[in-house]
Amino acid sequence: MRSKEPRLVISFHTTAEAMATERLCRQNGLEGKLISVPRSITSDCGLAWSAPVALREAIEALLVRHAVEAAGYHELLL
């Protein structure tokens, strides 16, 4: 069984922002994947971006550069 590890989870106000993040990360070779936003973050049932914690600065800068607004950055065991 896969053991849990710390992950950066980025939540968004809209699904479109999550999709845009996936596209930008793919284009820039930044690892990660779309997930259903964890219940511990919000009662919303949208999408979130899960990535290695070490990529936080790079992803934050990328999203700021492309005006993609994140609702929050969280470090969770997933």
Place this chain on the structure above:
Amino acid sequence: MKEKNWLKSYGLIILTGIVVGIAALVLTAVGNPKNMGFCIACFERDIAGALGLHSAGKVQYMRPEIIGIVLGSMVAALAAKEFRARAGSSPAIRFVLGLFVMIGALVFLGCPLRMVIRLGGGDLTAVIGLLGFLAGILVGVVFLKKGFSLGRAYSVRKSEGFMLPGVMVVLLVLLVAAPQLLKFSEEGPGSMRAFWIISLVAGLVVGLLAQRSRLCMAGGLRDAFMLRDFTLLSGFLAIWITITIGNLIMGKYNLGMLSQPIAHTQHLWSFLGMALAGWGSILLGGCPLRQLILAGEGNGDSAVTVLGMVVGAAIAHNFGMAGNPDSVVDGVYKVGGTSTVGMVAVVLGFVVLAAISVTHLPGKENA
């Protein structure tokens, strides 16, 4: 450890599905129509009738289940400090989407939740609805992947978030203290009802659990298709399995297509009606049940969507768009279904949804 993780991920959503299934079985046993223990579309349609928004005499009753779901969600959200008044995500468009989701559901004769309940009763005509719902969701997912968005919601004053729960309280007061102001069916589905306190409690429990678990028929299928995440879908399956087992135990499981309770065999329009409901639900970010839950959490956009669905129900019945169930007249099986007006409305719904989908893609901000 593995079992603990599995329980943490799936325990609450499966429990919610089981409770919804049991509640639906109990409500049917104590008076609600067959295979209609819960139906968000039908019950909102009944509420529209109770308020005199349509004049279809067989579907008028102030359904306490809807009131309970919204208030149960509000209580759960307040207790967990998750009540957040938000609004501003294309409310007028959400009103129209809610309206067409309702028309699609009423052409089929049930929301996604009742579709599952019908499946659990052995109603194979609901399989056609399920296929249509899946098709509609897939179309919606295509637009989500292209970047479809109705825009974000913003924090607003708390009173905005309490508006729909407040309306529900007023409706409950009317039902209990001033029923003479409301319309009540004397025959047909609207006349079949559990005692109001039982209905209200069932709604409260379902609303509370659905808020905690995020149960959503459309979201479950969206996550399964887009993310290969089956968490929300497991709630959907738990309802289906619970209802099936319950009906088998009570001897009420009737596998087949003909003579199913409040259902019709006009398959093409069952498919298209639920395709419209599925597509619209994906654009809205949740099925009709989820809209009630979100409205209970303080989401003003979902409150507007619910109002759109109530108006859609009134339009569907005032213009004869809603499906008619199959029936037996003088020993002859008569196929029901929707009217030509209903067919036109479904096609119009697809045109409107396509226009909304296309004009809310990235780069179309001025559309």
